[in-house]
Amino acid sequence: MESFVTKASASAQPLKNADELIDSVETFIFDWVIWKGDKLIDGVPETLDMLRSKGKRLVFVTNNSTKSRKQYGKKFETLGLTVTEEEIFASSFAAAAYLKSIDFPKDKKVYVVGEDGILKELELAGFQYLGGPEDGGKKIELKPGFLMEHDKDVGAVVVGFDRYFNYYKVQYGTLCIRENPGCLFIATNRDAVTHLTDAQEWAGGGSMVGAFVGSTQREPLVVGKPSTFMMDYLANKFGIQKSQICMVGDRLDTDILFGQNGGCKTLLVLSGVTSLSMLQSPNNSIQPDFYTNKISDFLSLKAAAV
Amino acid sequence: MESFVTKASASAQPLKNADELIDSVETFIFDWVIWKGDKLIDGVPETLDMLRSKGKRLVFVTNNSTKSRKQYGKKFETLGLTVTEEEIFASSFAAAAYLKSIDFPKDKKVYVVGEDGILKELELAGFQYLGGPEDGGKKIELKPGFLMEHDKDVGAVVVGFDRYFNYYKVQYGTLCIRENPGCLFIATNRDAVTHLTDAQEWAGGGSMVGAFVGSTQREPLVVGKPSTFMMDYLANKFGIQKSQICMVGDRLDTDILFGQNGGCKTLLVLSGVTSLSMLQSPNNSIQPDFYTNKISDFLSLKAAAV
Known part of the structure; x- marks a missing residue:
C-alpha cells in the first residue's frame, strides 16, 4: 500500500x-x-x-490512535512505569502534530473517523473537529431524494481505528474528501491487524482506511x-x-x-x-x-x- | 484496483x-x-x-447487489416494463452463479457482508449462508481476553454494498478469510459510487470491499x-x-x-x-x-x- x-x-x-x-x-x-x-x-x-x-x-x-498521550501515560502509570507525556507518541497525537506542522487553519474543521484519542489530541492542539464516537449510532435515512448535508468547512478527514465504524461515517467523510476543495485525507495507520484483546488478532485501522480508499479512490497521507x-x-x-x-x-x-x-x-x-x-x-x-x-x-x- | x-x-x-x-x-x-x-x-x-x-x-x-433478480423484476414491472427474471443479471445473482460455476460445496457456508439481495440469490441457488442484515446490530464486547468465535465451515465471504456495515462484520469476515483454509473472498463490485438516492453520489460497494482488502491484505475476486x-x-x-x-x-x-x-x-x-x-x-x-x-x-x- x-x-x-x-x-x-x-x-x-x-x-x-x-x-x-x-x-x-x-x-x-x-x-x-x-x-x-x-x-x-x-x-x-x-x-x-x-x-x-x-x-x-x-x-x-x-x-494505536484510540487513546491520547495523557491516557497512555495513565496506562504506563498503572503498570508501575513512570513515563512522561512528552515521551509518548501515539498516532492520535501524530495526526494533530501533522496538522500543526502544516499550519492547518484554525477556522477549518477536522472530520474524525476514530475513537476518543484523536478527539482529545485535536482539542489539545486547538483544532475544531466533528464526528468521532458521536456519529457511531447515526443511520442513513433512505427516503427518495434524501441528501446528506456535510460541513463545507471540513478541511481534513482523519481516519483511525474505529470500533463504531458505520456507513454514515463512510459517506460523511467521503463527501468531505470528494467535495470540499483541498480536503486532506489523513490516516493514523494502515495496519491490517490491531490488538483489542490478547485472545486473537483483530482487524486494524487498515480496514477503516481501506473503506475510504475504495470510496474516494484516493490514497491517504499516513502519519503513523x-x-x-x-x-x-x-x-x-x-x-x-x-x-x-x-x-x-x-x-x-x-x-x-x-x-x-x-x-x-x-x-x-x-x-x-x-x-x-x-x-x-x-x-x-x-x-x-x-x-x-x-x-x-x-x-x-x-x-x-x- | x-x-x-x-x-x-x-x-x-x-x-x-x-x-x-x-x-x-x-x-x-x-x-x-x-x-x-x-x-x-x-x-x-x-x-x-x-x-x-x-x-x-x-x-x-x-x-447493485441489494436486491435479487426477482426483486428487480418487480421494480421493472412497477415502471411498466415487462422483463423476465432470466433477463436480469444483478451482482447478487452473479455471486451465487459464480459459486455454482465452481461447484462450491453445499456443506460449506457463505458469510455475507451485504443486503437482502445476496441472501435471496444464495438461498435460491441452494447455498447455506450466515451474516447479512442480521449482523447489522451486532457489537464487539471488549472485556479482556475476549475472542470472537467464527464458523470454521465458512468457505467464502461475499462482500457487497451494505448500509449496515459495521466492525463486527469486518472482524467476522476477516477471521473467515484469514483463518479458514482456502476461504474465498468474493466482491460483488468495487464501485466507488452507488445511487441510493438521486440527490447525491453515495459511497459504493468499493468501500466495504476496501475495508476487507485493508484487513486481510488480499485482493477479492470480483463478479460484477x-x-x-x-x-x-x-x-x-x-x-x-x-x-x-x-x-x-x-x-x-x-x-x-x-x-x-x-x-x-x-x-x-x-x-x-x-x-x-x-x-x-x-x-x-x-x-x-x-x-x-x-x-x-x-x-x-x-x-x-x-
Whole structure:
C-alpha cells in the first residue's frame, strides 16, 4: 500500500554486545513491545532504568490512535512505569502534530473517523473537529431524494481505528474528501491487524482506511508507522541525528521499516509477532540491523561477558 | 484496483446509423441507464419494444447487489416494463452463479457482508449462508481476553454494498478469510459510487470491499462489472458469440470497460454520469465504439434519414 522502498541491507545480526549498541545511540524508540496485553514483559522496568541511567532518551511510539498521550501515560502509570507525556507518541497525537506542522487553519474543521484519542489530541492542539464516537449510532435515512448535508468547512478527514465504524461515517467523510476543495485525507495507520484483546488478532485501522480508499479512490497521507512523519518530528523536536536513534520493535513491516525509512538503527525483538524463522524466511525482505529474544537482553548481553 | 488492460482503441464515434449497429448484434446488454432514480428515461419503452420486434435479446445488468433478480423484476414491472427474471443479471445473482460455476460445496457456508439481495440469490441457488442484515446490530464486547468465535465451515465471504456495515462484520469476515483454509473472498463490485438516492453520489460497494482488502491484505475476486464473469456466463448460457453482443451503458470505467474486457461492441450513452467532454478528455483512455445522447436515439438515427 505504502510505496516505501526497503533499503537493501545485509541479513540481520544477533545482538551480541548490547553495550556497543547502547553507546552508539542517543535515543531509543520503543514500540509497544514493552507489554503484552495488560502486563509488562519481564525485565522491562530494569532495562529502561539502566538505559535512563546511561543518559539515554526513551520514546514510546504506537500506531494505536484510540487513546491520547495523557491516557497512555495513565496506562504506563498503572503498570508501575513512570513515563512522561512528552515521551509518548501515539498516532492520535501524530495526526494533530501533522496538522500543526502544516499550519492547518484554525477556522477549518477536522472530520474524525476514530475513537476518543484523536478527539482529545485535536482539542489539545486547538483544532475544531466533528464526528468521532458521536456519529457511531447515526443511520442513513433512505427516503427518495434524501441528501446528506456535510460541513463545507471540513478541511481534513482523519481516519483511525474505529470500533463504531458505520456507513454514515463512510459517506460523511467521503463527501468531505470528494467535495470540499483541498480536503486532506489523513490516516493514523494502515495496519491490517490491531490488538483489542490478547485472545486473537483483530482487524486494524487498515480496514477503516481501506473503506475510504475504495470510496474516494484516493490514497491517504499516513502519519503513523511506517511513514517517517513521527521520526522526522522527533528528530526535529529533540534535535537528534537520526543515525543516533535506535528503533526497537517486534514487527518487520511497521516497526523495522519505520526505523529504516527514517534512517535509524533497528533492533527486532522476537518476543512479539515475529519469529526467527519469519525473519530468516526468503520471503522476507526487511532485515533489521540486529535481533534479540527480548528487551531485557540489554541487561545480559555485555561485552564483558565475552 | 482491477488489473484489466484497456484495449487500445480509436476514439469513439458518434452513433450515426443505429440500424447498422442493430443488425450487427444479436444481444444488447443494458446497464441501469434505462431509468433515473425511480423514473424510466423518456423513449425507453418504445426503444426496447423496437429492439425486441427485431428479434434482439435484451439483458439488464447491474452491480447493485441489494436486491435479487426477482426483486428487480418487480421494480421493472412497477415502471411498466415487462422483463423476465432470466433477463436480469444483478451482482447478487452473479455471486451465487459464480459459486455454482465452481461447484462450491453445499456443506460449506457463505458469510455475507451485504443486503437482502445476496441472501435471496444464495438461498435460491441452494447455498447455506450466515451474516447479512442480521449482523447489522451486532457489537464487539471488549472485556479482556475476549475472542470472537467464527464458523470454521465458512468457505467464502461475499462482500457487497451494505448500509449496515459495521466492525463486527469486518472482524467476522476477516477471521473467515484469514483463518479458514482456502476461504474465498468474493466482491460483488468495487464501485466507488452507488445511487441510493438521486440527490447525491453515495459511497459504493468499493468501500466495504476496501475495508476487507485493508484487513486481510488480499485482493477479492470480483463478479460484477468490469470483471468479465457475467459476460462469460451470459455468452455461455445463451450460446452467443461475444462479438455479437453490444454493451450499452453510461460509465466508462465499469460499463464500457466491462464490454471491452468481454470482447463486445460498446455504446456509451451521455444521459448518465459521463459527459462528452469527459469522454474526449485526454485523461480518459477508455473509448467505446460508439456514443450517443440517449437510448431512444436508436429510434431516430436511421440510415434512411441520411
